[in-house]
Amino acid sequence: MSRADRPASALAPTLASRPPSIDRMAGWPALRPLIARAGRTLVVDALRAWAEARRGHPDVVDEAACARWCEARLAGVVMPSQRRIFNLTGTVLHTNLGRAVLAEEAIQAAVDAMRSPTTLEYDLADGTRGERDEHVAPWLRRLTGAESAVAVNNNAAAVMLVLATLAAGREVIVSRGELIEIGGAFRIPDIMARAGCRLVEVGTTNRTHLKDYAEAIGPDTAAVMKVHPSNYAVTGFTKSVPAAELVPLARERGLPVIEDLGSGTLADLETWGLPHEPTAREAIAAGIDVVTFSGDKLLGGPQAGLVVGRKELIERIGRNPMKRALRLDKVRLAALEATLRLYADPDRLAERLPTIRTLARPASEIHGLAERLLPPLARQLGAALQVTIEPARGQIGSGALPVDLLPSFALAIRGKSLDRLAAAFRRLPVPVIGRIAGGALLLDLRTLEDEGAFLSQLSRLDGLAE
Known part of the structure; x- marks a missing residue:
């Protein structure tokens, strides 16, 4: 058929x-x-x-x-692979979670720069080519007291660029107590090798004296370097040489002093009751010739490496061909300029800059937030899980003040299968990232500012936390 x-x-x-x-x-x-x-x-x-x-x-x-x-x-x-999250880990400047949250002024400046052509390298006054670092250099000079400044894409790049310019093929003296390693295998000895200079270690892990530097200086010495031990602390029987002692020795021998401040800050954190962290202005005032520090940590801006110091040395650094490979684009420069501008109004800095605002947040305010959030969270999770408010000790993060902890409060959730519960919070529309410690899932509330958005998605935990 x-x-x-x-x-x-x-x-x-x-x-x-x-x-x-x-x-x-x-x-x-x-x-x-x-x-x-x-x-x-x-x-x-x-x-x-x-x-x-x-x-x-x-x-x-x-x-x-x-x-x-x-x-x-x-x-x-x-769905974007890089998503907004609630950082309730207790670490304010969390490297894995993007470090500093930008100020609204910086966000708007970045958006404006993305929307149209800009005067990135154009001088409107005479219609000729300009220099992109001049968008931030005047602010850096004003805020640090340095003669000149340049910016690159992160502080590791800044350190490598400085060493490659001022010490390639020669020796750089560093205390053994300052041979740091930070996340991502950034090690001072390795950076020096990549920059083409030779490391000369002086002193011991816990004690370095001025005479150690003096005895190490030779005809092949290009610079003396100090490195801020951002992510660790050596305590007990210790000795280090402050800039006030090291600078005169280097001047006498005709050598520049380089200091890597690591996280770096432009404000005296003690203003807000926080522990002191060396500032770039203090380093310049002490006579340090070249200072490097980050833009996206304590400074509270976008990722950047900032180099400030003596004009003649900074100009040499800016002429290094490597500088072009490490330069900032217009978007980050716009955000950085807007962030630096906030520091010109120190009375409102804590109000306008999220990093300072979060670090300076009073524990009493955090406790009040915890009291408001506990009842709806407990109702949502049900009787099988116990929710309490507990004191917490958070960290600044990103290598800043590693032994100084921030008094805070956390919502502590106890019950079975904490790993599954943590995964349930991570599956929310705006993932919630906490930490498991002491038999509880801790949601440290220091960095939670959008209370409404957090509450609005709790209903999505239905069936996830069981």
Whole structure:
């Protein structure tokens, strides 16, 4: 019997198992919203996978089912891989979570720079090419007292650029107690090797004297370097040489002194009751010739490496061909300039700069927040999980003041399967990142400012925390 002679009932299963064309499926009304969000190309790829997966099934032409399937398939593709989160770890400047949160002024400046061409390297006064560092150099000179300044993409780059410019092929003297290693395997000896200079270690791990530096200086010495031990502290029987003693020795021998402040800060943190951290202005006032520090840590701006110091040395650093490979783009320069501008108004700095505001947040205010959040969180999690308010000790983070802890309060959740509970919080629309310690999942509230957004998604924990 030919196909034409078969009854319609015999043909139905064959027709049902044959999907419509991809072009026809892409025109289904149920798929229009997804195409508007993800684009036709990605949706067509998902449709081909749907048609293959459902071949032979009667629901192959079900528009609604197809749209749901494609939506789920593309959810992970169209979602940004870098997402907003609530950092409730207790570490304010968390390297893995992006370090400093930018001020609104910096965010707006960055957005404005992205939207249109800018005067990145253009001098409006005479219509000639300009210098991009001049967008931030005047502010850095004003805030640190330095003669000149340049900016690169991070502090590791700043240190390497300075060493490659001032000491390539020669020796740099560093105390053994300052041979730091920070996250990502940044080690001073390795950076020196990559910069083409030779490390000369002096003193011991816990004690270095001025005479150790003096005895190490020779005809091949290019510089003396101090490195702030940002992420550790040596205590007990210790001795280090302050700049006030080291600078005169270096001057006498005709050598520059370089200091890497690491996290770095432009403000005296003691103003807000925080422990003292050396400032760039203090280093310059002490006579340090070249100072490097970060932009995205205690300074509270975007990722950057800042170099300030004597004009003649900074100009040499700026002329190094490596500088071009490490320079900042217009977006980060705009955000950095806006951040630095906030420091010109110190009376409102804690109000406008999130890093300072969060670090200076009173423990009493954090406790009040915890009291408001505990009842709705406890109701949502149910009787199987116990929620209490507990004192917490947080960290500044990113290598700043490693032994100084910040008094805070946390919502402590106790019960079974804390790892599963932590994973449930991470699956929320705005993931919540806490830490497990002492048999509890701790949500340290020092950095939580968007209370409403946190509360609004608690209902999504239904079925996740069980």
